[in-house]
Structures are given as C-alpha cells and as structure tokens.
Amino acid sequence: MFSWQKCLWNTATHMFGAWVIFESMVTRDIGNVDQYNIDTEYDFIIVGGGTAGSVLAGRLAEVDHFKVLLLEAGGEQTDKIKIPWFHLWLPNSPHDWKFVTEPNYNGALKGFMDQKSWWWRGKAIGGTGAINTMIYMRGNRNDYDYWESLGARGWSYKDCLPYFKKLETITPQDHQPDFQHGVSGPMVVEEARHHTVLRDAFLEAGKGFGFRVGDQNSGYQTGFAPLLFNIRDGHRWSSADAYLRQTRGNLHVALIAHVHRILFRRRTAVGVETDIRGSKMKIYAKREVILAGGVVGSPHLMMLSGIGPRDHLQEMGIPVVYHSPGVGQNLQDHIAAYGLTWLTGASSAGAAYNPFVYTTDPKTYWDWKMTRTGPLAAPIGVEGNAFVATKYANTSWPDIQITFMASHPGFDGGTTYKDFLMISDELYESYFAPTAFTEGFSMYPIVSRPESRGRITLASSDPLVAPRIQPNYLSHPQDTLTLIEGLKIVKAIGDSEAFKRFGAKFYDRPLVPCSHLVPGTDAYWECWVRYLSTSDHHPVGSCKMGRKNDPMAVVSPKFRVYGVRRLRIVDGSTMPQVISGNINTPIIMMAERAADFIKDAHLVR
Template identity: 40%
Template sequence: MFPLDLNVLGEAVLRGVTSTLLPIIQILLPILLPQSALPTYPQLIHLRPQYDFIVVGAGSAGSVVGARLAEERGWSVLVVEEGGPPPPRNQGTSTLPSTTPPQHPTDCRYSTTPQRHGLKGYVNRVGRLVCGRGIGGSSQVNGMMYVRGARQDYDRWAALGNPGWSYNDVLPFFHKAEHYIGPDTGAVYGRGGPIGLKGGLDGPLTNAFLKGGVQLGFPFSDVNSHMQLGFSPSTFTIRNGKRSSTADSYLHPTPPNLHLLHSTKVLRIIFNEEKRAVGVELEHKGKLVKVGVRREVIVSAGALSSPQVLMLSGVGPRDHLASHKIAVVADVGGVGANLQDHVGVNGLVWTLPPDSGFLTQYFNAFKQYRRDSSGRLGTPDTELVNAWIRVERESGDPSWPDTQIFLSGISPVVDKGATYPSIWGLDRHRFKQYFIDILGQRGMSIRPTLVQPLSRGLVNLRSNNPHQRPAVNPNYLVHPKDVNRLIAAIKFSLTLGNTTNFNSIGAKFYTKALPGCSHIEYGSDKYWSCYVRHMATTTYHYSGTCKMAPPSDPLGVVDHQLRVRGVMGLRVVDASVMPVVPTGNTNAPVIMIAERAAHLIKQDWTQH
C-alpha cells in the first residue's frame, strides 16, 4: 500500500476529488469568488394567478426556453423549479470549473432498479443516476463537456419522421447558443451566444492521447466539426473562468417578464374538458397552489422526471395509470418507454510516476486565477480528452462513431478509494480488494463508452405520490451487441494506452484480475465480458422517454414540434424527446432542443 504523499495531496486539493478536502477549498473560495461575483436568484414573492407560459423545470432546457420566450414583449412566463439556487457555501464550488464536488448537494439522486444483466460490481446491482436538482439543473453540476453529436444523429431523427430536425436544420440553433472563446479557424462554432465555450488543459496525457490516435491511423479533428470520427481536443462550457451553466447564461439577470419560482414542486398539469392544459398544481412552502396558463405548459423536468409529471397528470399508458388510480386524460403508451443511456466501463487504470511539482503548480494556479480568472483553476479539474471511433465493422456508416474513448487524468484510486465507490455506487469492499496494490498512487483512467446503445429501458411510476421517485430500469446490457461492442472498445483502449507516447511518460496498465472474473482466462473475450457486466454503468445521458415521433410510431409521445399527443397546450422540451440518444454528451443537444423549441413556440403564437 502507498501512502498519500504531499504531491498526491496537492493534486487532490487542486482537483477537488475528496470530500475531506472540500472544506479547505471552500475556505479559499471567497478570496477567488466573492459573493458579489456570484449570480443570485431571489425567491419570487408575488405569484400571479395566470401566465402566458409555464415552464416546469429550470434546468438545461427550461432555463433556455423560459428566457427565450420572455424575449417577447407582452408575454408573461413562469419557470418553476423543484430545487433551489446553490447553497451559499457550495455556490463557489459549482461555479469554479476545477472544484465541482463529486457529490453535489443539488444532485437529484435517482437510482436504477437492480439490473439483471449488469452492475454486478455495484451495491445490490443498483446504479446511481446523478442529475441536477436546482436552478441550472445538470448544467450546474455536470462535467461541462460540450459535444454536439454526429451529423448522422440528427439526419436519423429526421429520417424517423421528424421534419425540421436534420443536422442542417439544427446547426443554426447550436450556433445561436454558442460563444466560442479562442481561435476558431474553421468557423466551427457560433459567437455572441449565451453559453461560453473554451478548451481545457493541454498536458502530457492529452498529447500522448492525441498522438496515440494518429499513430493508430485516426484523424485529428474537432468533435463538433463536420466529421465526429477521430481524436479531438475538448471544449467546455466555461466563460470568464467560471462555469457557463444555462441558469447563469440565460436567467441572470432574470428577464423582467419572467418569474422564477424555485424550491417548488409541480404536482400535476391541470386539463379542462377539452383536454387543453390550463394550469399547474404546485406545492410551495407546504401549501397547494394552482396557477393558470393562457397559452402553453412546457415540461422540461428531464428524461427521468418529465414522464413522471405527464403520468401523474393523466397522460401515459392507460393500464399503468389505472393501476395507480390516476384518471386517464390521454392514453399515450410511449410515456416512460424508450429510455436510453450511454454505458461506460469503469476501472481501467494506468499508473503514472509521481508528479513532484504539483503543489507548486497549485499555488501558482491560485495566484493566476486571483489575478485575472484565468489558468488552471478556470478549467476542469484535470486533463479530459476524447476519441470517437467505430468498433462495429460489419454494418453501418464507417464514419459514424459508436464508441467514445474518454481519458481522465485522475485515477479512481488517488484518494485510496475515499470517494470513487460512493460516486458510482460501487461495492467498496470489492473496489479496495481489486485496487489494493495501487491505492493512493497517481494514475489515469480510460473509460470506453457505448454511444449507440441498443438496449432500451423504462421509467414507471411506483405510486401516484408525486414525492416518490419513479422506478427507473435502463435494462443495461440486455442487448448482447452492447456487450460485444464494449469488449472491442476495451481492447482498443488497451492498444491506445500501450502506444509509444504513453510508454514514454511511464503509463502502465494495472493488470490484476477483477474479483468475480478471476476464474476466467485473463484477457480473453469471456473475461472482458465478465468485466463489462461487473463494471459498466451510466454516463448520465438519460434520454428518449417522451419520444419525438410521427403518429405511426406506437412509442411516440410528442410530434416534431414537441406537442404532446392527445392533448392541447402542452409540450415537452428536454432530453426525453430525443428519438435516439446522440453519439456524445447530451448537454449541448439539450440546449439546442430548447433553442429550437422556443423558436417553434414563437412561430406558433406570433401568427395568432
């Protein structure tokens, strides 16, 4: 066993990886980010009896669509958020890109049902499903990685019967949101939009990763350019050295005709006899309140909560609603179905030689950020870089990636396992048993991730109590091809990690057999299949549960204008409307969906 030496301690301080060091960081944060520099969101005092639009959720989508609708003079907009603003003592750690806590106090903390085909290395075979709960939603707590997805993703959406959602159709709405900071010689990004974008750290691991990709014959390109396939530098949602969440970018300052009501739960949508949404029922400060709507209710509660809101309001599968004694307003069988998520394999670790200069780097970074909000503290906590490859050789477009290879410059064992198991829900005893020989050592990890999963899951109500979390069954790895692709992705990761440039910086793969798989020949396909079923889990990219589809699709919930089937005056705007999850991180596509939804809504109502 290796002690946590001063250099590793310095590394942990800078990267904010252990909960025990967060109090130290929080003591220093007021010097870097005084309260006057942080956005504030005071609670709404005077709630009107009726608004033109009510948006359920102030997250990555709701903040955007609410702010854009409030651009129209004469329109009143209410945005209701179950969570609140970041607690004062935690606001700095969510704002400073290098110090987001691994378990943020605004985490919504869902979990999966026990998984039959995977999660063997997790407590009770249950995975933690992190998402944002509070103003800004997941954009306030995510890894800030900005990835639009592949051109083919959106062309597929359109081909599935959703006109207006091809790549050429949606690209202007990506550009509308973006403000790229730095040289963009290829004119890939937009400028002047609310969301700040900039590159991350460029160090020896990033260089080894990118050069390793070239060595293996892959192109070097920007993931957000016309072709996603290849090895790419990373782009993050950061502006002026601070996290660029949708709340801070769109709702601060709050538009005068937008009312933001936080710490308030929407219990259900109210319909009249014509099945038109005419308001919402809220729980605010322990009291039930009904608020009317003149035009539309827009549900932007996220892919796990939006189907719950619809079902509690009587919109969903008839038999399922009846089983919970909920009156059926519209029998829409696809609500909660079609759940998709990117699945990544944890635990592939390379050890690295100690970094003797880390404490010096930390203090220099502190001084630099205090001087001009630049440098290392104003970027994500470590080197983070991706490759986008295709492991499926037999069929499909060879230029359309099905796998993300994600390198993190921080090892799961750097803090001796103090935080990593609890972040993911891993069995702590098994984790320490596996990594006992390298606990506390400096290292890196590569996480192969399936970005075109074939498995589909389901979100169901547990009861008609709106305070009870729904049952979330992602059905991870139920499709055998998902396992086979992850095996191929692991083999690719090992080949990449053994390229010349990684060898030259002393990276060494940890080859101990995983407990639970040690009886199988190490390195065989059967061994890696066992490894996948033990260690693969969520990448927090839940989507598809209110699918956008034509009337002929029995699992469709909204049409191509995001209007809910069987009712009027109701739309869904968030990741749940994605027919198929894009091949990349989902925050950028959600922002695009919200930008385009606001455009569609404005078109509808300015023509009346």
C-alpha cells in the same frame, strides 16, 4: 492503509470548500428570481429550470408581451457549483435529485453497490448543466438525419446546424468563425485553461493510429480531440448563466417550487398545481404549459397528471386523461466500461493530474484567485476525447466514444471517486485499493448508440416519491459486444509509444471476479463489462418525439404532446435516440428551436 493521505485529502478539500465560499460569493448572480411575488396567471408556465427550461424562459421572455413563469424545484447555484474542479462533489449533494436505478439482474452492474447506478440529475437553477462535467459536444450529423428517418420531421443535421451556431460563442483559435461555428451566442465554449502533458500524449497516440486530431463538432466526428467545455473566465457556464442573467420584468423565476401535477380542463392543459417553499397554489397558463423536467421529471409528472400507459395509471389509482403508452418507455443511456488504469510512477511526478497533489499546493488556489487558471479552472482530470468505429460500425458514424482522464479510480484512496461511480467496497478493495494516491491515467469506452432500452414507471401516486428507473443495461447483446471491442481499442491506445516516455505501465492486476479467465481474451473483457460498466449519465428518450401514428411517440416534432392541447415537452426525454456524444449541448439546441416553434405559433408574423 494510506490513512494519513486520506486525512490530508479530506482536510484539504474541506478547507478549499470554505475558501471557495469566501472568495466567490459575488462572482455570478442569476437575475429574475422573485419567488415571493408569483402571480396566479401567466401566458407560459415552464416546469423545470434546467438546461432546456432556462433556454426557453430566456428566449420566450424576449417577447415583451409574453408573461413567462419558470418553476424550478431546486434552489440557487451555490458557490461550490461555480468552480469547475468541484464537479466530482456535486452528484449526491443537495444540488442533486439523488435518483438511483432499480437493481439490474440481467448480467449488468455486478461490481456496483446493490447492482444499482446513481442517476444524478441537477436540482438547482441550471439543472443538470449546473452539476455536470461541462463538456461541449454536438453529436454526429448522422444522429439527426436518423431522427428524421424515425419520424422526427425537420430534425436533419442541416435543420439543426443553424441553432448550434446560434447558441455558441466559441473561442479556441482552431475553431474560429466558419460556416460550422458561431461567435455571438450565449453559451461560451472554451478549451480548459489547464491540462496535463498526458493529454498531449493521448492526442499523439491518436495520430499514431492514423486518426484525425481536430474539431469533432464540425460535421466530421471520427478522431481524437481535446475536450471543449462550457466554462467562462474559469467558472462553470450553464444555460441558466447564459439565458437568465438579463433581468426582464415579464419573466418570473420561482425556486424551491415542486410541481405536483398538470391541471386539465377536459384534455386542455390550463395550469399546474405546485408547492413553492411549502405553500401550495394553482397557477394558470393562458397559452401553454411546457414541461422541461428532464428524462426523469417529465414522464413522472405526465403520469402523475394522468397521461401515460392506461393500465399502469389505473394500477396507481390515477384518473386517465389520455392513454399514451410511450410515456416512460424508450429509455436509453450511454453505458461506459470503467477501470482500465495505467500507472506512470514517481519518475513522472506532476505529469499526471492527481488532484491529491494539487489540492495540497497553495499555488493551485492562488492561480485560480488571481487569473482564473490552473487546475481549479477545469474539471478534475477530464481532458481528451475520441470517437472510433469498431468492426460493427462505419467510420462516418463511430459506435464508441473514449474519454481520457489524467487520473484514475484509485487516485483519492477511495474517498470520493469510488462513491461517485457507486463501486462496491468489495470490488474497490480487491482491485483499485493498491493504486491509492498514485500517479496515472485512465480511459473508458462508451457505447455511442446503445440498443438496450429501459423504462420509467411510477412507484406511487405521491408526487414526492421518486419514480422507478430501470435502464436495462446490457439487455441487448450488441451493447456488450461493442464494449468488448471498445476495451481492446482503449488498451491499445494506453499501451502505445506516446505514453511510454512517461513510464506508463498497464495496471494488470486481474479483476478478482474474472480471475478464472485469461486476461485479454473476449471472455475476460466480457466479464469486465459485466462488473465495471455503468451509466455515463446521458439518459434520454422517455417521452419520444415521432409521428402521430407511432404508438410509442409522445410528442410531435414541434414538441406538442399528442392527445391533449396546450402542452409541450422540451428536454432530452424527447430524443428518439440518444446522440453520439454528451447530451447537454444538443438539449440546448432543441430548446432554442422549440422557442422559435412557440413564438411562431403565438405571434402574427
């Protein structure tokens, strides 16, 4: 079925890939990269050149007498990374660590391959910010006040707001300078240069239900909004672009540099053992070693180096430097229920954002080449956002996030998006296949603050072997209950008058594994959640920040690792609880604060 369309889609996307390489070879360069002249001693060694590591490297190197080394296991940002439209092809590419979770056998991920989930994490300079959907979002002010109540002293929203303002240059007219926003920071924030009329219908639907439509990053989050992105002049703008473009002689960046372990002298971190392009070497830090390897990389390296749960390290044959039971624990991730689809039909051709239509239109390429506008200047179909409260939450701290997409899981005939989500062949063919190459839209609810907790553990003491990731999705019953309510809200939005002028009709084919249940009932939606909920790719928490007397806390509120000296962790793994929204911007904020903490500790003011 649709074999000619699949052939055309694949041919067009491959031809476009070749065109991108030809057209954008000189659009952006990251400075400071000099992996062939690495010294053996620095003041600071930063492990991980991702979202947080790039910020830290750029900020610490502002101090002329600080000598800084940034080590990144991946390589350069290639041309495909630069075009926002291509984000769907970056996971499971050479720019991705290609992590896959352990199977979930507690009633989750039933409709996904082997009951597993992709956990794509960036393996390139810029990290996951170089392969994500580029969404700019701060989270809810209550998130940070709650962190402080959990023991992260000094992390209230009022403490964080100056750093959100410091990092951003925001350009939409309705976000112009006020006490909530910044206009001179390194991270550029824009509305997408292309969106469909269906996004406007989504915002209209929100108004129809009585919700506020406007800025969700100004301290009041509940309501509907067009999405904002870290995109500059039609290109992805990661923290590597923002913080590493200015070449500084005191900053070295080594790529293809895989750190195998932290070097300790007693309980003092003194350096790292690394492999740089096949050459093993030991590099020493006079002041600090800083881990910025992310939610998977940082706990992995900690345990490989002897910091973690004692019994587990001994089981792996690793000498214990310090017993830290919280390393790898407290793992959290936003889980989303995918698949609700509305078809708009031929009468509204072009109203939806079916990439199949745009990929075969030469004007798409011309618009991007000449003016950096059009579909290629925005992520595929990702256009709107809402935060709403179910009956389990209050309106000032909503428990459901809704992403609006002007496309749907069947838009490409099962050639790309199915694998992006890891939907099983059986479920795709039985449910989504009839929607192949049709116009339409989709929305999915996301649990903003999941109760379920997972863990990361070692599979081997070999640093080249990926750790085990067990997210334990839906292990807490509240997450399922919240998603059921979220699906009901999404269904009501999609069926609203705002979409009817496009002939929108809910794709009401019963999900085969749930066909014995009455559609629309709580039992049916629970079955849907069990089969079609998976990661929204915001994992955090595996090296929790908290009080020293909290046995599960790994780092202090200033990111110092408990039990050892001269070692910090600065990345999303330190979040005590996942924030309500996408996590990239909060991680940049955390790294901005960490840079000031570190400067204060090493400079005489």
